[in-house]
Amino acid sequence: MTALKDIIAQRIRATGPLTIADYMELCLLHPQHGYYATRDPFGREGDFITAPEISQIFGELCGLALMQSWLDQGRPAPFTLAEPGPGRGTLMNDMRRAMRAAPGAIEAAQIALIERSPHLRQVQRDLLGPVLHLEDVTELPDQPLFMVANEFFDALPVRQFQRVENGWAERVVGLGEQGLRIGLAPPVDLPRQGRIGDVVEDCAAGVAIISAIAARIAAQGGAAIIIDYGGWNGVGDTFQAVRNHRSEHPLDNPGEADLTAHVDFAPLAAAALRAGVEVSRPIHQGDWLMSLGAETRARRLAEAGDTGAMAALRRLTHGDEMGHLFKAMAIWPRGAPAVPGFDALRLHANDT
Template identity: 70%
Template sequence: MTPLAAIIAARIRATGPISLADYMQICLMDSRHGYYATRDPFGAAGDFTTAPEIHQIFGEMCGLALAQAWLDQGQPASFALAEPGPGRGTLMADMLRAMRIVPGMTDAAQIALIEASPHLRQVQKDRLGDVQHLDSVEKLPDMPLFLIGNEFIDALPIRQFQMTPEGWRERMVGLSDDGLRLGLGPVVPLSRPGKPGDIVEDCAEGAAFAESVARRVVAHGGAAILIDYGGWNGYGDTFQALRHHAPEDPLAHPGQADLTAHVDFAALAAAGLRGGAVVSRPMRQGDWLSALGAPARAQRLADAGDQGALAALRRLTDPSEMGHLFKAIAFWPAGAPPVPGFVALEAHADDA
């Protein structure tokens, strides 16, 4: 039993079963034993690899998309360039390098990283210099906001509900003789259709984050792009753990494995609309990167001697790799041109 497993077990004995949301929060962010609070989980030596760590092409395309949005909105003289959950700072570093080809943009940018982990904050400072760290999106300055979040929502706590003959019941983490186990709590008044055995997931923090970002984009100008893996309705059990680049039981090693769930892009779109923004149709990552010119960029890099560029492009865009599972959605103010590579949701509502 890990140290954090013992702490969780003691809490359950004292107060009863806990929600998956509480379990995820403890496992990922406990100040002494939490996953993100104690380690650098990225790359071959960690537990998983994100798109920015695969190749610079990903960050360059993201940076150029935000750069064109900045140009389209009149080149604000000062703006917040923000990233939630910035990992090692690789995505921001690659975006900034691409943005430097746009005269005046990096001079106007005030970089703001939304990061809860003290360990990762230091990693980001070592990579990017003396950047500003914030605890939440609400702490962003009141100015135009150009934000990109990659694999941020998937690590936010979720709740799960299972349909039974009595109605929806919340899935909870409790105890058995062998340790932690999943069970069902009391019936809850959840107004969603379902048949016995169906599971639905809800990420309240993700929706609140998206709505807050949308409100800021509407109030001050700017654009936001959120990229993650997921689908369109939140049904199904997608709660998962990754340790040493391999899946495992999410209850097996609390604090020592990455815990995530698929993102419900329908919920993000609804949150963006509540915030008053124009919301894009979710795009498959492969389609979006290709529309931005990633294949041509990869070929130029390959011609210049980058032997890994074309293989990286395949990993990022191929349907059998990250190209279809990962998706992107964007927010922008009414009256502004669409963020490059995106089409407003209203125009393709039936295809979402």
């Protein structure tokens, strides 16, 4: 057993099975043995590659979209330029460079990174210089907020419930003869329909976070772009682990693999609407990037000597690559122009 697997087993013996959410929290954020506390998991030498690590095109276009929203809202100053779960800081670095195209934008920006890992905080400071590091979105400065959250919500803990004969039974992590195993808690009533065997996932943390972000934007102005893999009102077990760029069972190596679940955009959109902002329908990442000029930017990079620019463009935008798996959703203040790429796609309360 790994050190963290021993800790988890001892906790289960002492207090009973863990929810999937509690298990994810321990595996990802345990202060000594958690996945993000002990390593830099990004890039080819890590366990997975995110869009900002594939090409600067991604971060530049995110930055330009936020910059246009900043201009559309009258150049508020000062404002917060924020990213939750910023990895190495690559996305923020590319956004910051692109936003220099608007005079005064970066000078007015206070860069804030929501990051709990001490190791990754240092990696981010090494790249970006001094930044404001926060533990939680509720700590964001009380001023206009412009934010991109890329592959952030998928890493938030989820609870899982499985439809059984007499209700919904929560899926939990317990102990079996071979070590950790998935089991079912006693059934409970949930206000939703389903067939026997269906699994649904609930991300309360995601709803709380999007509510706080949307409330800030409703009150102070700004915009947020959420990019992640997932769907709308999804059903199914999407709890997964990745290590060394390969999938493995989530219980195999606690603390040594990245744990995620697909994002259900429907409850996030509903929470944002309740907070008083405009919300877009999720659209394919590839369609959104192409609408912002991704192909033109890739061709210019190729002409300047970037031999991998066109391959990177395909990986980011093609339907067989990241282009359809990943979705983009935006929120902005009521009465303000839409975030670029989302203008005709507003949601209403009865859509969620």
